Amino acid sequence: MRLLEFWSSHRAELVRLASEHVYLVAISTLVAIAIGLPLGIFAARRPRAGRPIVAVANVVQTIPSLALLGFLIPIPFVGLGARAALVALILYALLPIVRTTAAGLSSVDPALREAGTALGMTKRQLLRLVELPLALPSIVAGIRVAAVVGVGTATIAAAIGAGGLGEYIFRGLSMVDPVVILAGAIPAAALALIVDGGLTAVERRLTPGSSRAARRRRRAPAGVIVVFVLAAAAIATASLLIARGSGRAVVRVGSKNFTEQLVLGEIVAGAIERWANVAVERRLNLGGTFICDRAVRAGEIDVYVEYTGTALTAIFKEEVARVPGVPKVPGVQGSQALPVFERVRQRYAAAGVTLAAPLGFDNTFAILVREAEGRRLGLKTIEDAAPHAPSWRAGFGYEFIERADGYRGLAQAYGLRFAEEPRVMDLALMYRALADGQVDLIAGDATNGLIAGLRLFMLEDNRHYFPPYEAAPVARTATLLAHPDVAAALARLAGAISADDMRAMNYAVDAQRRDPAAVAKEFLSRTFP
Numbered sequence: 198m199r200l201l202e203f204w205s206s207h208r209a210e211l212v213r214l215a216s217e218h219v220y221l222v223a224i225s226t227l228v229a230i231a232i233g234l235p236l237g238i239f240a241a242r243r244p245r246a247g248r249p250i251v252a253v254a255n256v257v258q259t260i261p262s263l264a265l266l267g268f269l270i271p272i273p274f275v276g277l278g279a280r281a282a283l284v285a286l287i288l289y290a291l292l293p294i295v296r297t298t299a300a301g302l303s304s305v306d307p308a309l310r311e312a313g314t315a316l317g318m319t320k321r322q323l324l325r326l327v328e329l330p331l332a333l334p335s336i337v338a339g340i341r342v343a344a345v346v347g348v349g350t351a352t353i354a355a356a357i358g359a360g361g362l363g364e365y366i367f368r369g370l371s372m373v374d375p376v377v378i379l380a381g382a383i384p385a386a387a388l389a390l391i392v393d394g395g396l397t398a399v400e401r402r403l404t405p406g407s408s409r410a411a412r413r414r415r416r417a418p419a420g421v422i423v424v425f426v427l428a429a430a431a432i433a434t435a436s437l438l439i440a441r442g443s444g445r446a447v448v449r450v451g452s453k454n455f456t457e458q459l460v461l462g463e464i465v466a467g468a469i470e471r472w473a474n475v476a477v478e479r480r481l482n483l484g485g486t487f488i489c490d491r492a493v494r495a496g497e498i499d500v501y502v503e504y505t506g507t508a509l510t511a512i513f514k515e516e517v518a519r520v521p522g523v524p525k526v527p528g529v530q531g532s533q534a535l536p537v538f539e540r541v542r543q544r545y546a547a548a549g550v551t552l553a554a555p556l557g558f559d560n561t562f563a564i565l566v567r568e569a570e571g572r573r574l575g576l577k578t579i580e581d582a583a584p585h586a587p588s589w590r591a592g593f594g595y596e597f598i599e600r601a602d603g604y605r606g607l608a609q610a611y612g613l614r615f616a617e618e619p620r621v622m623d624l625a626l627m628y629r630a631l632a633d634g635q636v637d638l639i640a641g642d643a644t645n646g647l648i649a650g651l652r653l654f655m656l657e658d659n660r661h662y663f664p665p666y667e668a669a670p671v672a673r674t675a676t677l678l679a680h681p682d683v684a685a686a687l688a689r690l691a692g693a694i695s696a697d698d699m700r701a702m703n704y705a706v707d708a709q710r711r712d713p714a715a716v717a718k719e720f721l722s723r724t725f726p
Contacts, residue, residue, distance in 0.1 A: 199376045200383075206712075207380070215384055217360035221279065222347040222392070225286035229343055233291050234336070237298025238324070247299065254292035262289070262353040278480070278497055282354035282361075289350055290343035297339025301332025334404045341396035348389040352381065357488065358451065358480035358497065362388075367454060367482045374710050448473070448676060448683055451489055451498035452481040455624045456706045456713065457560065457644060457699065461502040463717030465670060468690055469500075471721065473682035485596050486511050493550060493671055500672040500687070503552075504560055506664035508541045508671075510602035515540070537664050551677055553670040553684075554691035558699050561666045562597070563643040564607075564656045565631060571654035578659040579611050582638065591619040592627050592636035602663060604640070610662045628653065644696055646704025668694070693724055 204211055240247025257265070262285065269281045305328050313323045329336075355363030365381025368374075448469055452462030462481040470477050480498050483489050490512050492498045509515050542552040564579050576582050591613075597603040598621055607613065620636060627639045632651040641648065648655060670687045677684040702720060705711045 200379055203376055203380050211380070211384070214360060214362050214364055214381070215388070217279075218348070218351050218362045218385065218388065221282055221286060221351045221354065221359065221361055222344060222388075225283050225347055226290055226340065226344045228283070229287045229290035229294055230340060232287070233294030233339075233343075234298055236291070237295045237336075238302065240295060240299040241302035244303075251292075251295060251299070254295055257288045258292050262350050263356065265289075266354065266357050278358045279360065281357055282351065282359035285354065286347045286350055289346055293339040293342040293346070294336070295339075297335045297342075298332065301335030302328050304335070305331050334400050337396060337400040337403060341393060341400060344392045344396060345389050348385060348392060352385050355482065356454070356484050358483045358492065360480075364482060368459065368713075376710070446475045446680060447478050448475045448500065448680065449478045449480050449498045451483050451492055451501040453486065453489055453501070454482045454484050455642075456646075456703050457642060458482075458502065459713040460699075460702050460706060460717050461556070461668065463714045464690070464694070464720060465500060465502060465687070467717055467721050468686045469683055471725075472686040472689060473680060475680055475683060493673060494548060496673065499676040500670050500683075502556070502668050503671045504666035504668055505537045505541045505552075505555075506561070506602060506666040507600075508545070508552075509537055509664060511596070511600045513541070513544045514601060515544075516601070538667060538669070545671065546674075549674050551672050551674045551684075553672060553687045555667040555669045556690055556694045557668075557692040558644060558694055558696040559665050559667050560642050560644045560696075560699070561658070561663050562602075563641045563645070563648065564658070565628075565639050565641050565648065565653045566637065566656065567631060567634075568652040568654040570637070571656070576654070576656060578657040579607075579613075579662075580659055582656055583611050583613055586613045586615050586638070589615055589637035590617060590635075591615045592622050592630050592639045593619045594624045594627065594640070595621055597640045607640075607662055610660055644699040644703060646700050646702070646707050649700070650704055650708040668699075689725070694720075 236247075236250050240250055260268075265285050265288070266281055269275050269284055275281050275284055309327055309331070310323060313327045318326065351359070351361050352363030352366055355361050355367050362381040362385045366378050366385075369377030369379075369381065450462055450466040450469065452458040459481055462479065466477045466479050469475065480492075483492060483498075483501075486503070486507055489498070489501050489503070490508075493501060503512075538552070538555065545552045564582070566576060566582065570576075574581075574585060576585075591604075593604050598619065604619060615638075620630075622630060624641075627636070628641060628645065628647040628651055630636050631639045631653060641653075643655065647653070670690070672683070672687065677687075698720065702716050705716045706713050
């Protein structure tokens with residue numbers, strides 16, 4: 198019931214995401230066919246020379262989809278978004294098309310080739326009139342596999358802002374909401390079944406030995422399915438062209454892949470829509486810090502919200518204690534008094550990016566334990582927890598394990614030693630893992646609504662290890678210069694969001710299962726009536 202209500206209230210968005218999904222799969226499959234067929238023919242005609250081609254395609258298939266997308270991001274003219282997704286989908290589609298084309302041609306009876314040659318056919322005529330028609334069922338089978346794999350892989354591409362039904366899946370994962378996950382997974386599965394069914398029908402019709410009656414029975418449904426797929430591709434392409442060809446300037450708003458960032462992304466997008474004369478394209482749920490930073494520098498997005506401490510230590514690789522004019526305190530990596538904001542602003546400016554005024558809250562890392570456990574042991578600070586850590590299990594996010602201001606520095610600063618290596622898990626799952634007793638200590642966000650909802654306790658950072666993490670919009674300077682009203686819209690948000698506001702909005706999404714867009718809209722209406 199909730200799923201139907203979600204689809205009903207998100208009709209326009211669902212159509213857009215489904216259209217983007219079909220567009221990615223259709224275009225990538227067509228390009229893969231154009232590349233894979235000649236390569237398959239070459240591999241069949243010259244097996245020794247064709248082996249390296251098949252080997253390279255095999256290697257590409259072994260690369261996990263997220264890893265492949267990550268490899269593509271730094272490549273010039275690829276970057277984030279649909280281009281990277283299309284390249285990845287094309288690479289994944291090549292192997293089945295190349296392999297089945299080569300196998301189909303190799304399976305042609307040599308006697309038929311000899312007969313064609315005896316009739317005076319050239320190699321080209323033999324290929325076109327004899328070999329390809331006989332190999333066609335095998336080729337269509339490869340295209341079917343490539344298209345179905347493309348439907349599944351396109352959901353992963355949402356992590357880099359390529360759109361598609363994967364946006365719902367990633368949004369649902371970040372909110373731990375099975376309804377939102379199913380809202381994207383079910384249409385994606387239906388699309389895969391339609392593609393598989395349609396191309397299977399085509400493959401059967403082309404298989405030698407099919408009776409005329411069977412062919413007639415299959416012709417109608419196969420034709421309907423093929424027409425449906427082509428119509429969907431046409432609608433997808435048209436909708437995208439209309440969206441991009443409206444004549445209005447488009448500002449792309451991005452976000453990282455956790456609840457607070459989704460809410461902040463919607464707030465920034467809503468503010469720009471309210472107070473600036475531009476269209477807004479949401480490219481939320483992009484991934485971690487480094488993906489968003491690369492996206493804004495490369496012009497794939499125009500603005501997203503970053504945290505000053507994250508920018509200084511993770512992006513610019515600086516230690517807080519190295520800020521000019523601040524004495525280094527032994528055993529202390531950071532202090533709330535450090536001029537982190539100004540330092541980060543200068544570093545961004547040198548890269549052609551503007552750090553706007555802070556939104557009004559500091560979302561520092563929160564070292565959390567279960568409230569009951571903290572009360573039983575009388576814990577108040579991280580230092581108090583250090584003696585108990587050897588019998589505890591810790592859980593941290595992917596970034597926290599690797600960042601300069603993350604686990605290794607924290608363990609060194611407080612002498613933390615755990616019973617085993619910390620478990621690395623998704624940010625959205627850590628809080629429930631702690632509450633359920635799967636781990637005993639995590640590094641979360643100070644403004645997360647689940648802290649109160651799951652009865653967790655935040656340990657005080659008494660050695661001031663963590664720098665300030667003021668949330669502030671990061672925007673391309675060129676965009677702000679071209680659209681001063683966008684800069685004015687961001688300025689109106691300065692100081693407008695308190696830590697309590699942010700906790701309440703996060704709680705509404707995480708605990709009450711509310712839509713981030715609705716929560717953000719409600720906040721803007723209440724704060725700026």
